Amino acid sequence: MYRNKDIVEKAFGNLKERLNLRRTAVSSESSLEGKLFVQFIALIYLSYIKKQMSEKELYKNYTMQELLDELDIIEAFENPGSALRVGEVTKKQSQLYNTLGVVPPTTL
DSSP states (O other), X not given: OHHHHHHHHHHHHHHHTTTOOSOOOOSSHHHHHHHHXXXXXXXXXXXXXXXXXXXXXXXXXXXXXXXXXXXXXXXXXXXXXXOOEXXXXXXXXXXXXXXXTOOOXXXX
């Protein structure tokens, strides 16, 4: 029971801190529902990353924030009517994606 409580508290902490849901300033109920839906999907991704980091023992070398920061520097360019173009992906980033079980984005 206590472990489940801890998991729920950490999930709310992720929503408030990592996913910036401290304030829900929206102009309509549908906007609030949309924001909550996006936050819910983001929380699912964070849970997956946390699970993969534990299984692949990435916590020995990275914190969650360090891993996200490492992958955050990949740039994507989008022009209307054109396909999404992704900037350079380093070998280290590609290796992290593969370790997490995710296909790395293709480069320009």
